[in-house]
Amino acid sequence: MDRDKTVREDYWTDEVQWEVAMRIQYQRWEKVRKMETVRKEAMAKMGTMTWETFFLDDAKVKNFITCYKDPRFLTFFFRRLRRNETGRYQENFPYVSPCGRERNFIRCDDRPIVFSHLLSGGAPGAQLLSYCGGGDRLTVPFEPEKLAVQPDSGRLYHPAPGRCGGVGLVRSSLAFELSSGFEYGANSMGAPPTHFHWNGTRVPLTHQLLPLL
Structure with a gap:
């Protein structure tokens, strides 16, 4: 009888331990599942x-x-x-x-602000750069003297709102349109342009964006 009682107690103890272990494992699974749900929602x-x-x-x-x-x-x-x-x-x-x-x-891929179109501004001769598909709702004043060409990539940049890093990428099709206005120095191999011709004016480029690229 004592032996049978011991066997029953050992069995009961093993069963409880197994149940506790399974509960712990289930809690771990639930934790992983919730973390995965949060991750998917975040993504x-x-x-x-x-x-x-x-x-x-x-x-x-x-x-x-x-x-x-x-x-x-x-x-x-x-x-x-x-x-x-x-x-x-x-x-x-x-x-x-x-x-x-x-x-x-x-x-x-590069910058979060991408300028896509030139729009007419309110003042005579003033123009705006529209960005990120917002039309006239998302614009900055066009500042031709601050255009910057990155020599290695050939990409064109323009000042953007400071909260977004202060630099925006000019869309490739618009950059191609503007490229005819750039003037390069005599020894310009690998160097950025020095001037930009805009509305009949030869505008010196400041290159102030280059250190930010």
């Missing part, structure tokens, strides 16, 4: 920018059809764009666009 709020278009980061196909095109949304989003100083995802997503308690994290 759904993260965006990726190529040169001229804006997508959800986890979009399998990135083309004109899957990119964001609504000017009202783009205006709302990019007016709130700033450097990511939240302490989260900073290495992979250097920019963030907050919306209330929600934070949308962004990464890009």
Whole structure:
């Protein structure tokens, strides 16, 4: 009888230990599942920018059809764009666009601000650079003297809002249109242009953006 009692007690002890172990393992699974859910929700709020278009980061196909095109949304989003100083995802997503308690994290191929069109400004002769698909809702004054060509890549840049890093990339098609106005020095091999011809004026280039590139 004593032996049978001992066997039953050992069995009961093993069963309890097994049940406790399974509960602990289940709690671990639940924790991992919740972490994965949070990660997926966060990734759904993260965006990726190529040169001229804006997508959800986890979009399998990135083309004109899957990119964001609504000017009202783009205006709302990019007016709130700033450097990511939240302490989260900073290495992979250097920019963030907050919306209330929600934070949308962004990464890009080059710069988050991409200038796409020249628009007429309010004053005679004044022009504006439109960026990120916002039309006349997202603009900065066009400052031709501050255009900067990166010698290694040949990309063209212009000042952008300071909260976004202060530098924006000029869209390739617009950069091609403007390229005919650049003047280079006599010994210009590998050097940026020195002047820009605009509206009949020979404008000296300041090169103030080059240290930021």
